[in-house]
Amino acid sequence: MIRKKPWNRVNLPVYSVSSKTADNCNMHIITYASQISMQPKRFVCGIYYNTQTLINIEASGEFVLQLLADTQYRLVDLLGKKSGKTIDKIGRLQKRNELMDWNDFYVLKNCLAVMQLKVINSFEGGDHKGFLCDLTAYKNLNEGNELTLDILREKKLIRI
Numbered sequence: 001m002i003r004k005k006p007w008n009r010v011n012l013p014v015y016s017v018s019s020k021t022a023d024n025c026n027m028h029i030i031t032y033a034s035q036i037s038m039q040p041k042r043f044v045c046g047i048y049y050n051t052q053t054l055i056n057i058e059a060s061g062e063f064v065l066q067l068l069a070d071t072q073y074r075l076v077d078l079l080g081k082k083s084g085k086t087i088d089k090i091g092r093l094q095k096r097n098e099l100m101d102w103n104d105f106y107v108l109k110n111c112l113a114v115m116q117l118k119v120i121n122s123f124e125g126g127d128h129k130g131f132l133c134d135l136t137a138y139k140n141l142n143e144g145n146e147l148t149l150d151i152l153r154e155k156k157l158i159r160i
Contacts, residue, residue, distance in 0.1 A: 011148045011150045012031045013031070013068075013146045013147065013148055014147040014148060015033050015065050016028065016029055016066040016068055016108060017030055017053050017057075017063050017064070018064040018066060018105045018106055018107055019053045019057050019064075020060060024052065024055075025105075025106055026052040026084035026089055027084070027089050027090065027108075028048075028052075028079060029076055029080030030045060030047065031149060032046030032128060033065055040134055040135070042120075043132075043133050044130055046128035046129070046130050046131075047128055051085075052084030057131065058122075061119045062116065062119065062136075063105075063117055063119075064102070064103070064105045064114050064116050065115045066107055066108055066113070066114050066115075067111060067112045067115075067146055068108070069142060069144045070147050070151055071110070071144070072111065072147055073147055075108070076157045077157070098110065102114055103116055103137055107141075110141075110142060112140070112142050112143075112146060113138065115137070116135070116136045117131075117133035117134065117135060118134050120132050120133060
């Protein structure tokens with residue numbers, strides 16, 4: 001018998017968002033990210049409400065979507081289960097020597113790829129706010145396999 005709900009049967013990639021304002025940089029975990037157009041290259045990303053990432057994206061209108069490597073599953077506790085409103089995620093990542101600069105954003109140097117996105121529209125999406133974005137720059141950083149929901153399930157980091 002199939003126990004998972006249909007939307008939990010899909011093995012989605014896990015991303016991190018790097019966002020910034022003049023006085024705040026933050027990172028966040030998302031799985032609600034999808035390319036929706038080949039020409040121009042566009043993505044839709046869902047950002048959870050009441051997060052520092054949402055504040056940063058609404059203020060700046062841009063962010064970096066980072067495709068995480070399967071070896072980066074331990075970052076989920078810091079980037080996905082803790083709030084950038086109460087802890088300095090960037091400071092913690094700097095102490096671990098996890099970051100590098102790319103296009104004036106902090107990015108995870110061990111992620112597979114980075115994509116800079118510019119917001120062109122937003123919409124209400126239930127417990128997330130949706131952002132329609134144009135791809136403005138990208139770079140493949142490392143070889144490897146992507147982090148997926150199934151890996152997070154295996155590591156018991158998520159329940160779905």
